Amino acid sequence: MSINSEMPLPNVVVLGSGNVATALALAIENARAGEIVGIFSRNIENARALASRLSVARAVDSPEDVTESADIYIVSLADDALAPVLARIKPNGALWLHTSGSLDMSVLSHMSDRYGVFYPLQTFSLNREVDLSKVSLFTEGSTPEVEKEIAEFGKKIFKNIIHADSVTRSRMHVAAVFACNFTNYMWSIAHDLLAKNDISFDVLAPLLHETLSKALTMPPREGQTGPARRGDLKIIEAHAASLPPREQEIYRLLSKCIMDDFYGNKE
Amino acid sequence: MSINSEMPLPNVVVLGSGNVATALALAIENARAGEIVGIFSRNIENARALASRLSVARAVDSPEDVTESADIYIVSLADDALAPVLARIKPNGALWLHTSGSLDMSVLSHMSDRYGVFYPLQTFSLNREVDLSKVSLFTEGSTPEVEKEIAEFGKKIFKNIIHADSVTRSRMHVAAVFACNFTNYMWSIAHDLLAKNDISFDVLAPLLHETLSKALTMPPREGQTGPARRGDLKIIEAHAASLPPREQEIYRLLSKCIMDDFYGNKE
Numbered sequence: 001m002s003i004n005s006e007m008p009l010p011n012v013v014v015l016g017s018g019n020v021a022t023a024l025a026l027a028i029e030n031a032r033a034g035e036i037v038g039i040f041s042r043n044i045e046n047a048r049a050l051a052s053r054l055s056v057a058r059a060v061d062s063p064e065d066v067t068e069s070a071d072i073y074i075v076s077l078a079d080d081a082l083a084p085v086l087a088r089i090k091p092n093g094a095l096w097l098h099t100s101g102s103l104d105m106s107v108l109s110h111m112s113d114r115y116g117v118f119y120p121l122q123t124f125s126l127n128r129e130v131d132l133s134k135v136s137l138f139t140e141g142s143t144p145e146v147e148k149e150i151a152e153f154g155k156k157i158f159k160n161i162i163h164a165d166s167v168t169r170s171r172m173h174v175a176a177v178f179a180c181n182f183t184n185y186m187w188s189i190a191h192d193l194l195a196k197n198d199i200s201f202d203v204l205a206p207l208l209h210e211t212l213s214k215a216l217t218m219p220p221r222e223g224q225t226g227p228a229r230r231g232d233l234k235i236i237e238a239h240a241a242s243l244p245p246r247e248q249e250i251y252r253l254l255s256k257c258i259m260d261d262f263y264g265n266k267e
Numbered sequence: 268m269s270i271n272s273e274m275p276l277p278n279v280v281v282l283g284s285g286n287v288a289t290a291l292a293l294a295i296e297n298a299r300a301g302e303i304v305g306i307f308s309r310n311i312e313n314a315r316a317l318a319s320r321l322s323v324a325r326a327v328d329s330p331e332d333v334t335e336s337a338d339i340y341i342v343s344l345a346d347d348a349l350a351p352v353l354a355r356i357k358p359n360g361a362l363w364l365h366t367s368g369s370l371d372m373s374v375l376s377h378m379s380d381r382y383g384v385f386y387p388l389q390t391f392s393l394n395r396e397v398d399l400s401k402v403s404l405f406t407e408g409s410t411p412e413v414e415k416e417i418a419e420f421g422k423k424i425f426k427n428i429i430h431a432d433s434v435t436r437s438r439m440h441v442a443a444v445f446a447c448n449f450t451n452y453m454w455s456i457a458h459d460l461l462a463k464n465d466i467s468f469d470v471l472a473p474l475l476h477e478t479l480s481k482a483l484t485m486p487p488r489e490g491q492t493g494p495a496r497r498g499d500l501k502i503i504e505a506h507a508a509s510l511p512p513r514e515q516e517i518y519r520l521l522s523k524c525i526m527d528d529f530y531g532n533k534e
Contacts, residue, residue, distance in 0.1 A: 019492060079499050102494075102502045121470070123478055123492045128485070134473045162470075171464050174506045174518075179457035179471050180478045181493030182521045183450045188487040188528075190446035197438050203388070203429075204446050205483055206401045211390055211447045212479055216472055218395070220455040225286060225390045226448030227369075232346050235369045239441045246524055251441075253520055254449050257513055261455075 010034045010153070013066060014057075015085065016076035017041035017050045019124035020099050024074060024157075027132045029054055033156035040066050042081065063088035070094055072153065073111070074118060079103065086111060095149060101173025104166045105140050116141035116150045119169055120158065123180050136160040138169050189247055221261070228258035277301045277420070280333060281324075282352065283343035284308035284317045286391035287366050291341060291424075294399045296321055300423035307333050309348060330355035337361055339420065340378070341385060346370065353378060362416060368440025371433045372407050383408035383417045386436055387425065390447050403427040405436050456514055488528070495525035 012034040014025045021039075028034045036057040041047035047059035060066060063085050066073075075098040077085055082098070089111070096111040097118040108115035117140040122130055137158035141147030151161045164172060187208075191201045214223040227235040236255045240248050279301040281292045288306075295301045303324040308314035314326035327333060330352050333340075342365040344352055349365070356378070363378040364385040375382035384407040389397055404425035408414030418428045431439065454475070458468045481490040494502040507518045 078497060079501055100502075102505060121474055123474060123481065123490070125481065125485070125490050125492065128481060128490075130477055136470055136473065159473075160470075168464055168466075170505070170509070171460060172466065172470075174509060175457040175460040175466075176471065176474060177493050177506065177518070178453045178460070178514075180474050181491070181495065181525075182453045182517075183475075184478055184482060184487050184491055185521060185525055186445045186450045186453065187482045188491065190442040191487050193438060193442040193445070197435055199435075199439065199442075201486075202483070203403055203427075203439075204443065206403065206426075207388055207390060207443060207447050208450075208479055208483070210397055211451055212475055214390065214392065214395060215451060215454045215458075216469070216475070218392070220451050220458050220468075223390070223392050223395075224448070224451055224455065225392065226444050228448065230345060234346055235367075238369060238437070239444060242437070242441060246527070247445075250449075250520065250524065251444070253517065254452060257517065258448075258452055260513070 010071035011037045011069070012072045012074060013038040013040065013070040014050075014074045014076065015040045015066070016074075017043070017046035018076065018078075019126055020120070021074070021076035022050055022053075022126055023122075023124040023130060023132070024076065024099065024118075024120070025050060025054060025057070026129070027157050031132075031157045033153060034072060037070055038067050040085070042085070068092050072097065074099065075108065076100075082107060095146070095153075097150065101138075101176065102170045105142065109142070114142060114146045114149070116146055117166070117169065118150060118154065119173075121172065121176060123184075132157050132159075134159050136162055138162050138164045138172060140165060140169065189250070193243075193247070224258065224262070226258075228255035229262060231259055231263055277338035278304045278336070279339045279341060280305040280307065280337040281317075281341045281343065282307045282333070283341075284310070284313035285343065285345075286393055287387070288341070288343035289317055289320075289393055290389075290391040290397060290399070291343065291366065291385075291387070292317060292321060292324070293396075294424050298399075298424045300420060301339060304337055305334050307352070309352070335359050339364065341366060342375065349374060362413070362420075364417065368405075368443065369437045372409065376409070381409060381413045381416070383413055384433070384436065385417060385421065386440075388439065388443060390451075399424050399426075401426050403429055405429050405431045405439060407432060407436065456517070460510075460514070491525065491529070493525075495522035496529060498526055498530055 014021050025036050036054045039047045039051045039057050039059050044061035051057040051059040072095045091111050096108045096115040101119050105117050119138040120135050122135045137154045139150045141150050154161045240251045281288050292303050303321045306314045306318045306324050306326050311328035318324040318326040339362045358378050363375045363382040366385050368386050372384050386405040389402045404421045406417045408417050421428045503522045507515050
């Protein structure tokens with residue numbers, strides 16, 4: 001096979017410059033799944049920062065300046081920005097994808113006949129690289145052909161391609177909020193409580209690794225431990241009383257829920 | 268050095284047969300830090316179950332039957348059981364230790380002049396082995412000599428021996444409740460939400476590994492992501508409305524706290 005017979009890489013525009021947009025743009029180029037030709041952000045500095053990490057992407061901050069000739073548009077904008085930005089871009093026949101866990105696919109239906117969802121189940125932060133080849137991608141397409149097209153594009157980048165309708169994807173997203181976002185917030189609180197006593201969060205590392213490893217080995221409910229699991233009201237009260245108001249409210253609510261789970265009052 | 272000149276192993280009695288008692292009894296024998304001669308539990312079946320996993324331990328369910336001649340007594344009883352059980356055991360000159368993160372050392376002061384705390388910072392479940400050589404042990408002793416004696420005993424089993432007074436240890440324990448127990452509860456909720464949709468919890472594994480790995484690399488607050496971090500009120504409302512009452516209450520409270528953290532209303 002000669003070089004000329006290879007399929008040319010699809011030209012991709014990424015709308016957004018946040019955590020997900022950045023991770024995807026870099027991964028698409030790394031995996032040679034596409035060539036990023038444009039980055040749109042309402043903040044031109046952010047658009048330029050991301051474009052500078054890519055090979056040929058042009059940074060723009062006006063929706064009217066987004067090129068109309070790309071093959072794939074990936075929309076990774078804050079929810080409240082999505083509609084007003086798209087209203088200023090002309091519909092075309094390209095493949096339009098959004099990356100949200102909870103938005104309906106139909107928010108893109110006016111941009112093209114070919115649209116869908118490209119939702120990576122992962123937490124992304126700027127300046128932290130994640131190996132997407134180990135991540136699951138949830139997809140949905142406006143037609144079976146589009147669904148297949150999205151899966152073909154996705155599998156160059158992701159480990160698992162999982163078709164999920166909007167309802168299933170949204171439930172997946174809620175579960176991920178508990179499993180990742182709220183968990184991380186628990187760790188923030190622990191970090192700050194320890195910092196007040198000049199104790200490094202690292203001292204918890206073996207505990208955190210074991211907690212996760214156990215939860216992936218047996219159902220997390222079976223591995224539940226701690227004062228609330230034991231129904232140890234004296235210690236719960238002493239802990240709660242030692243905490244600032246916000247942390248105290250969380251401590252009391254979660255302890256109550258765990259006790260309800262194990263000692264009755266099931267809803 | 269001949270075999271005869273080796274120090275004999277201390278005789279150890281473990282009071283309790285729960286998660287911590289079981290993990291410590293097994294680890295003490297595995298590490299050849301002591302010989303477990305007795306297991307006390309208010310439930311004789313539980314005492315026997317643990318004793319059967321040890322070489323020479325005798326199971327008893329009456330405090331009066333606890334041998335008086337051991338070198339070390341490790342008290343790992345539920346809080347409400349501790350005082351009534353100890354009241355029925357004669358004080359002696361042995362080393363008495365409790366394993367609680369939050370009880371004051373002084374709950375053992377009437378049993379001996381030599382007493383202290385032996386608190387492993389880890390989550391234990393029956394039938395799940397944990398490598399204690401990677402775990403930190405928090406110790407406190409009734410005198411500097413006793414403190415040293417506890418550390419000598421502990422370092423045969425644990426990786427780090429950290430001296431901590433009762434106040435510091437209790438703060439450590441509260442932080443661990445957030446970091447381990449509440450985190451595990453978030454995973455229980457996610458597990459159950461996914462199960463309702465016939466999705467395996469395992470699909471979250473790469474997300475959970477990355478969440479933990481990130482939290483140990485940068486302060487967890489910096490790695491916070493999700494709808495609340497973005498102040499995405501529409502998605503928060505849609506998620507909350509989709510949840511059963513208890514999960515909804517948790518979702519709303521934690522989202523509110525995260526938004527307060529990032530967008531003001533700091534307490």
